[in-house]
Amino acid sequence: MSxxxxxxxxRAGQSGRVExxxxxxxxxxxxxxxxxxxxxxxxxxxxxxxxxGGLFEDRYPGDLSVLNQKFQLSKQIDxxxxxxxxxxxxxxxRMIDYQERCRIFEHAAFLMSRRKHDLAAxxxxxxxxxxxxxxxxxxxxxxxxxxxxxxxRINNGYSMDMSPPFPNEHPTNLLKPYGVWAVVSPFNxxxxxMAGMSTGAMITGNTVVVKPASDTPWPPFxxxxxxxEAGLPKGVFNVVAGPGDTVGRELVENNGISGxxxxxxxxxxxxxxxxxxxxxPRPFIAEMGGKNAVIVTKNxxxxxxAEGxxxxxxxxxxxxxxxxSRVLVDRSIYTDFIKRLKVWTEGIVVGxxxxxxxxxxxxxxxxxxxxxxxxxxxxxxSGKVVIGGKILRSKDLNGYYVSPTVVxxxxxxxxxxxxxxxxxxxxxxxxxxxxxxVRIANSSEYGLTSGLMSRDRDEIEYYMNNIExxxxxxxxxxxxxxxAMVGSQPFVGWKMxxxxxxxxxxxxxxxxxxxxxSQTRCA
Numbered sequence: 317m318s319x320x321x322x323x324x325x326x327r328a329g330q331s332g333r334v335e336x337x338x339x340x341x342x343x344x345x346x347x348x349x350x351x352x353x354x355x356x357x358x359x360x361x362x363x364x365x366x367x368x369g370g371l372f373e374d375r376y377p378g379d380l381s382v383l384n385q386k387f388q389l390s391k392q393i394d395x396x397x398x399x400x401x402x403x404x405x406x407x408x409x410r411m412i413d414y415q416e417r418c419r420i421f422e423h424a425a426f427l428m429s430r431r432k433h434d435l436a437a438x439x440x441x442x443x444x445x446x447x448x449x450x451x452x453x454x455x456x457x458x459x460x461x462x463x464x465x466x467x468x469r470i471n472n473g474y475s476m477d478m479s480p481p482f483p484n485e486h487p488t489n490l491l492k493p494y495g496v497w498a499v500v501s502p503f504n505x506x507x508x509x510m511a512g513m514s515t516g517a518m519i520t521g522n523t524v525v526v527k528p529a530s531d532t533p534w535p536p537f538x539x540x541x542x543x544x545e546a547g548l549p550k551g552v553f554n555v556v557a558g559p560g561d562t563v564g565r566e567l568v569e570n571n572g573i574s575g576x577x578x579x580x581x582x583x584x585x586x587x588x589x590x591x592x593x594x595x596x597p598r599p600f601i602a603e604m605g606g607k608n609a610v611i612v613t614k615n616x617x618x619x620x621x622a623e624g625x626x627x628x629x630x631x632x633x634x635x636x637x638x639x640x641s642r643v644l645v646d647r648s649i650y651t652d653f654i655k656r657l658k659v660w661t662e663g664i665v666v667g668x669x670x671x672x673x674x675x676x677x678x679x680x681x682x683x684x685x686x687x688x689x690x691x692x693x694x695x696x697x698s699g700k701v702v703i704g705g706k707i708l709r710s711k712d713l714n715g716y717y718v719s720p721t722v723v724x725x726x727x728x729x730x731x732x733x734x735x736x737x738x739x740x741x742x743x744x745x746x747x748x749x750x751x752x753x754v755r756i757a758n759s760s761e762y763g764l765t766s767g768l769m770s771r772d773r774d775e776i777e778y779y780m781n782n783i784e785x786x787x788x789x790x791x792x793x794x795x796x797x798x799x800a801m802v803g804s805q806p807f808v809g810w811k812m813x814x815x816x817x818x819x820x821x822x823x824x825x826x827x828x829x830x831x832x833x834s835q836t837r838c839a
Contacts, residue, residue, distance in 0.1 A: 319466040321801055322455040324432060325448060337433075338672060341447050344433040345670060348441065355386045356533075358394055358557060359540040361401030362550025367394045369558065374533055377444045377678045378668050378715045384441050387533045390558030395525065395566035398554040402496040402523035403572055405551025410493050410521040412549075414473030417519050418465040424546035425461035428454065435507060435538065442506050442532045444677035444715070446669040449632050452799075456508035459802035460821065464512075464519050466803075467826055474520075474830060484839040491830035493521030494599065495574030498567035500588070502579045503680050504635045506532035511539055512802075512820055513577045513601075518552055520829040522575070526555045527564055529580075531680050533557040560584070568592050575599040575829065579637075582736070582762075582812060589815060601828055602815040603807075605637045605736045606764025609757035610796040611779065612653055613750055613770040614646040617791075621769035622656035624796035625742065628767065630664060630720040631798060633676055634740035635684070638765040638787065638798045638807075642733050644753040647746040654724060654744060658703050661720050666708060668715075676740060679716040688718050688739045694732055695743075699725030704740070728756050736762065750775050758784040763810030765789075767796035786810045786817065 328334045355371065357364040367388035376382035388394070428435060432454045439450035468474070475490035497517040501510035506528065514524045514536075528536045536555040543553050556563050567573055568591045576592050578585050578601070585604040592600055610628065612621045628640035645653045669677035679685050685707070692705040704721030720740040726733050733743050747753040750770075757766060766785040770776055776790045786808035787800055800807040806822025808814065818824045 317466065317469060319463055319803055321803065322429060322458045324451050324455050337451070338447070340433040341436055341451070345437040345440065348434065348437045352385065353383050356388070356537050356557070358388050358390060358398070359537060359553070359555040360394075360398045361405070361554065362544065365394070365397070367391060367558070369394075369562070372530070374442070376441045376715070377531075377680055378670065380714055382441070385534055387557040390556050391562050392566040394558065395527070395556050395563045396570065398525045398556045399496055399566070399570055399572045401551045402525050402554050405549060406493075406495050406523045409523055409549060409552050412521070414468050414521075417521070418468055420543075420547050421461045421515060421519050422465050424542050424548070425458045425465075427542050427546060428458050428461070432458070438534055438538060439507055440669055442534050443503050443680055444669050445632055446674050446677055447672065453505055453508045456505070456802060457511040460508065460512035461515050463803045463821060464515055464826060467823060468519055474827060485836050486839070487834065487836045489832070489834055491520070491827055492833050493830055495522060496572055497522050497524045497575040497577060497829065498573045499524050499526040500564065500567065500576075500578045500580065501526065501528050501536070503529040503531040504632065504637075507535040507539070509579050510536050513579065514539075514553065516820075516825055517575070517577060517829050518548075520826055522829055523552045524554065525567060525573075526553070527567060528555065528557060530557070530559060564588070571595065573598070575601070577601040579603045581605060585815075599828060600815055601818075603637065603764075603809055603820070604813055604815075605738075606762040606785075606809060606813050607642065607734065607736050607760045608638060608640050608762075608765045608767075608785070608797045609642045609644055609753075609760070610640045610767040610769065611747070611750065611753040611757065612643060612645040612649070613768070613772065613775055614648045615772040615775060616649070616769035617771060618649060618653055618656055620791065620793050621796070622653060622660045624767065624769060624791075624793045626657060626660040626664070627794060628796040628798045629742040630661070630676055630740045631795060633679055633718075634742075635680060635738050636798055638800070640767065640797045641737060641742055643742060643744045644747045644756055645744060647748060650744075650746050654702060654722070657722055657744070661703050661722055664720050666717060666719060667713065676720055679718060679739065681716065684739060685716045685718065687737060688741065691732055691737055691739065691741055692721065695721075695723040695726070698730055699723050699743075702744075728759070734760065750778060754779065754782050758782075761812040764813040765797040767792060769796065784810055786813065786819065
């Protein structure tokens, strides 16, 4: 029994098949673009159902003239119907042997792998990821299904015989599912995080009701079709599209929900948790963002550091909870580092992510664009915009396009340095020592990811022992604080970045969706 990551582009590079991946993706994108503008109904109890609230449009953020699909503008009653369907399905699903559950999700992963180009094209049109990031989104989703199946198998379904205290007693310790879980997924990884959270709940014997982000409602409905084809019983997986004040409200307030799993902003997560836990104890698993610092010491390879920071800060337009948003640089190399980061940033191609050469695509919506405008204005008032700070508009860019932005000269307590922004915007600060940099990094209420760029072993050891973040890296050129791989680099936040401090894609994730029971049978 083994597990390995999907890792499409990396493996294609090793085998000389990269051009085939590009061709298949472009073919899938062209086909998809000819099939847009349909109406998706909610998926409840294995049936497609209309809501009473009309429809809303899902548009491509890279070209607002492109209508992807239309979805149900659901009301609370629609979410209530889905909860009831999930409750009904739970009674039989919880009794199915864990190995059969694994088989279903392994088959779903197989189907996703065969259709990865089609699924990646959907992600590009949904949130504007370039083909590399879109494919990585699908790869990660596949990885979650396979890794969680692997974990359930090697742990014998989380059941084990215990030592008998007396000759006639036969005790067993096991974990059992709770019931119905609400799954609230974000826009930035619309397939991977949605599939990971919902699979974690379902494969352990729970049923789910998924509320996707309103900016990216499409992927869960495609996932529903794949799971149905893989043999998942009706009612185990349910999807209801719609806003937080209707669908989200019902999921938070309904006593039929046994557990809640969420990825999104801190404000929304804390608010939902307080309401959800106000009536009775229930599990609430949340990842709520970060303000991730990368430290660059005088012993760093500066070219490596500049590339690692730029890729981490500007990958998917900075719209990652793991993105580098502040850099703490030793003052002796500060000027040199700024110059090289500027050069690297100047080379970033901003444009329509459907094009092969594009690195940085659009922001997700107008709200993100306005935050970028406001942040740039504040940076100019209190510091210096080294590069960027511009909205990009042309006849070829009919979306939410901005330039990647590097800012210097801000104090460590400036709001731009403290608050999560979720835009392609990084602040560079001077430091006098590694110890000072670690203190500044740790002063944040968040503790999600972090990175160190240094070739000094003692500095790496000090950093690893003292940084207060859950997912940390040293000298990662491919992304100084980003791109954790399922099964190898479990993704976890500390402090206000999470509620359970257990990692997605790690060995301790699945037990969160179950409760412990001690059984004793006497002869």
